[in-house]
Amino acid sequence: MNSEYVVPLEGEVDPAQAGVKNAQLDGIWVPKGFVVTAAAYQEFVRDAGLGPVIAQAVRRYRAGRDVVVAAAEVRSAFRDASVPPAVTREILAAYDELGGEGTDVAVRCSPVSLPDGQQGEVFRHLRTGADVVAACRRCFASLFGSVAFGKREANGEDHLKAVMQVTVQRMIRADLGASGTVRGESTVLRARATWGLGGSPADDAGQYSVHPGARPMIVKHRGAKATKTVYDDRRGRRSYPRPSASGPAWL
Structure with a gap:
């Protein structure tokens, strides 16, 4: 090919x-x-x-x-x-x-x-x-x-x-979905991350900004990440609430 x-x-x-x-x-x-x-x-x-x-x-x-x-x-x-x-x-x-x-x-x-x-x-x-x-x-x-x-x-x-x-x-059965953009001449990377396929609302996602330099600064905003979007063989995808606090960490 x-x-x-x-x-x-x-x-x-x-x-x-x-x-x-x-x-x-x-x-x-x-x-x-x-x-x-x-x-x-x-x-x-x-x-x-x-x-x-x-x-x-x-x-x-x-x-x-x-x-x-x-x-x-x-x-x-x-x-x-x-x-x-x-x-x-x-x-x-x-x-x-x-x-x-x-x-x-x-x-x-x-x-x-x-x-x-x-x-x-x-x-x-x-x-x-x-x-x-x-x-x-x-x-x-x-x-x-x-x-x-x-x-x-x-x-x-x-x-x-x-x-x-x-x-x-x-397509892959991801446990973590993310999207990002690069903006400006100084190349600032901003990414949103959620659990699953990344289909959650933007305000639910964690947000990260990475600035260039010898010691890059990472600015983190912890989103609620209240849902996880996964594959569904019949409908393509589905979302469900995050597990309880005793389950996996939702960082």
Whole structure:
């Protein structure tokens, strides 16, 4: 599994094809997965003849059409289009390497060029190859959300040169879920942590800020973490109250 359209999410990857966010994962342990590359997105747009659709939506927006309507027209065309057979075959082959039909995966995406890893669509608990391919198409379409469309217009960017990568990873039965962001030139890492899959409300999570320097300062805010979100074979996930004080520590 290493081609023009799909590359494994391991080791060094090309940020121009796999995205800045995935390129920054080199050397960090992450669940096994693969990236549907910018080249796959470009082939999808070319094969489905979506370039003229995008150009027309841009012209209509500049002529006065509401950005929400203009962007929705493009997304609708993306969702109605078929993923090219060559791209579909490679996605399905890569999914088979992860375990194939019945294997739980998550599909997420972010525009290739965004250094902060701003995230687009996220799909969890997908268990068939057909669902994975469909989620990739939805991710491609999310490049034309109304906010993203408006930002490109404001920045003078060419919509036809924007590209989207898609990341597919095996879901794991985590005991601890977390999310984080990096902000500012001095690189301050802020992370939220909860028990389970990380589906608890933000105000329930513990929050941590790590500042750079020879002696990094860690600022901790202990959240209530009153619930734990876990896998549920029928519904995908479920939450239940934390155990009593005599149970495991909820730090």
